[in-house]
Amino acid sequence: MEDHSNIGLTSIMHLPDDCLYFIFRGLDCFTDRESFGLTCQRWLQIQNHSRRSLQFACSFTHLSLSSLGHPNFNFNSFHLNRVLTRFQNLQSLSLAGCIYLNDSGLVPLQYYGSNLQAIHFDCCFSITDNGFSMAAIACPSLTLVSLYRCNVTDVGLANLAKACSGLKQVNLSHCSYISDHGLRALVNACHQLQAVRISFCSRITGVGFRGCSSTLAYVEAESCDLDPQGMGGIVSGGGLEYLDVSSLSWHVGRDGLVAIGAGLGSNLKILNLRLCKTVGDQSILAISKGCPLLQEWNLALCNEVKISGWVSIGMNCHNLEKLHVNRCRNLCDDGLLALRNGCRRLSVLYMSRGGKITSTAIEMFKCYRGDVIIKHEEIMTMSTGHQYFV
Numbered sequence: 001m002e003d004h005s006n007i008g009l010t011s012i013m014h015l016p017d018d019c020l021y022f023i024f025r026g027l028d029c030f031t032d033r034e035s036f037g038l039t040c041q042r043w044l045q046i047q048n049h050s051r052r053s054l055q056f057a058c059s060f061t062h063l064s065l066s067s068l069g070h071p072n073f074n075f076n077s078f079h080l081n082r083v084l085t086r087f088q089n090l091q092s093l094s095l096a097g098c099i100y101l102n103d104s105g106l107v108p109l110q111y112y113g114s115n116l117q118a119i120h121f122d123c124c125f126s127i128t129d130n131g132f133s134m135a136a137i138a139c140p141s142l143t144l145v146s147l148y149r150c151n152v153t154d155v156g157l158a159n160l161a162k163a164c165s166g167l168k169q170v171n172l173s174h175c176s177y178i179s180d181h182g183l184r185a186l187v188n189a190c191h192q193l194q195a196v197r198i199s200f201c202s203r204i205t206g207v208g209f210r211g212c213s214s215t216l217a218y219v220e221a222e223s224c225d226l227d228p229q230g231m232g233g234i235v236s237g238g239g240l241e242y243l244d245v246s247s248l249s250w251h252v253g254r255d256g257l258v259a260i261g262a263g264l265g266s267n268l269k270i271l272n273l274r275l276c277k278t279v280g281d282q283s284i285l286a287i288s289k290g291c292p293l294l295q296e297w298n299l300a301l302c303n304e305v306k307i308s309g310w311v312s313i314g315m316n317c318h319n320l321e322k323l324h325v326n327r328c329r330n331l332c333d334d335g336l337l338a339l340r341n342g343c344r345r346l347s348v349l350y351m352s353r354g355g356k357i358t359s360t361a362i363e364m365f366k367c368y369r370g371d372v373i374i375k376h377e378e379i380m381t382m383s384t385g386h387q388y389f390v
Contacts, residue, residue: 053092053118054083077105084112091115096122096146103131109138118144122171125149129156136163143192146171154182161189168192173199173220180230183208191215198224199244206230214239217267223247232259240265244272244382246298254280254304261290272298272382274324284309288316295319300326300350300378310335314342324350326378333361340365349374 075098084090085108093116095101101124109116116139121127132152136142142164148171152160157178161167167190172178178201187193187209195218198204206226209219210233219234222244226234231252234243243260257279260268268291273279284305287294294317299305305328313320320343325331336357339346349372351357366374 051087052090053094054087054090055094055096055120074100075105076101077107080105081108084108088112089115092118092144094120094122095124096120096148099123099125102126103128103134106131106135106138109135111138113138114141117141120146120148121150122146122148123150125151127151129153129159132156133159133163136160140164141166143167144169147175148172148197149174151177153177154179154185157182158185158189161186165189166192168194168215170195171197172201173197175201176203179203180205180208184210187212187216194218196220200224204230207233209233210236212237217241220244222272223249225249225251226256227251228253228256228259231257232262232264235260235262235265235268238264239267241267242270243268246272246274246276248273248276248279250278252276252278254278255282257283258286261286261288263290265291267293269293269295270382271296273302274298274300274380275302277301277303280304281306281309281312285312288312292316293319296322296382298324298379298382299328300324301328303329306330307332307335307338311338314338314340317343319345321345322348322350324379326350326352327355329355332356333358336361336365340369346372348372350377350379352376352378 075095080095080101090112106127113135119135119139119142121132127150129152132147132150133156136159140163143166145160145164145167152172152175154177157172162185167186170186170190170193175198178198180203183198183204186196188211191213193213193216196216197220199220199222201221202225204221204224204226206221206224207230209216209230212233214237216237217239219240219242221234224245226245226248231245234240243265245257257273257276259265260271260283265287271287271291271294279302281304285308289312297313297317297320307330310331313323315338323339323343323346333356339349346369351374353376362374365372
């Protein structure tokens with residue numbers, strides 16, 4: 001009896017490479033694609049050619065802080081060269097967690113980095129400004145770079161911006177050596193910036209954003225030492241849609257956020273002011289009037305917002321859908337009444353139990369605004385911002 005078990009495989013093997021490529025791209029999962037590549041040398045070559053992104057096992061999807069010193073993280077130039085030699089059409093590369101990778105380890109990027117559009121250096125503690133500058137020159141097509149917790153300085157950031165003027169997304173969170181000088185170099189060289197993270201950058205006041213492009217739609221600046229002039233710089237482009245300045249330094253004062261509502265923040269849709277304990281009613285009034293598109297506003301633990309602030313929100317925030325007022329010390333029954341009578345599109349109110357609000361006021365709110373869900377949970381991170389930052 002004739003054996004037909006290998007007829008299907010033989011037929012596929014006679015297909016041209018472009019057909020095999022589309023078969024590979026259509027496979028459902030990573031395991032299927034690996035099995036595809038192991039079948040024969042020709043298929044392996046197609047697998048190598050078709051891979052567009054790569055993330056190493058030492059990256060943060062598999063990393064715990066207690067395991068940073070494990071020998072497996074001793075990733076060096078030899079490993080990177082082997083990877084880039086094999087996968088020469090990569091568009092995205094994550095080196096996050098490669099804590100021992102140094103400047104010399106990035107040399108292979110000079111030969112294989114021209115197609116890269118995104119690169120993650122998160123926690124690459126051994127790379128200096130020289131290494132980042134070399135990587136930038138080797139990868140001129142970059143649109144995304146993440147330098148989370150890296151030891152990059154203003155000099156390295158300026159060199160990066162100069163070599164990669166097409167950058168759109170930049171993560172500088174926890175980069176303690178970056179100041180407004182480096183930020184200014186970034187916004188002056190990269191006119192297509194869309195998203196910037198500067199959380200926990202203690203040397204940044206925000207003035208470095210002055211003159212940024214109107215394409216800048218997302219800024220995350222948690223726990224920064226921003227000042228009123230810096231707030232004006234952040235919104236100066238006029239295109240901002242998402243702004244997180246939670247845990248703002250007390251230096252900003254009660255009226256330090258007035259600049260957000262002065263006209264250039266009119267496109268804001270999501271605003272996180274959680275733990276901005278000194279922000280007062282004047283700032284709230286300016287924002288509620290000057291940001292008509294606001295859909296979500298986090299005011300949790302904003303203890304200096306008083307009755308006039310709550311009244312201004314109720315009167316002016318006509319598109320507000322989600323409002324966070326957890327543990328706001330000066331939210332009382334009259335403030336809740338103002339929110340109840342206004343904010344006609346409100347659908348979710350995050351509010352803690354207790355405080356100055358009576359149970360009667362809450363029941364009256366529920367009676368008159370049955371369309372609003374009251375949630376007693378407190379949201380620490382507004383994950384909706386990730387749509388702006390890949």
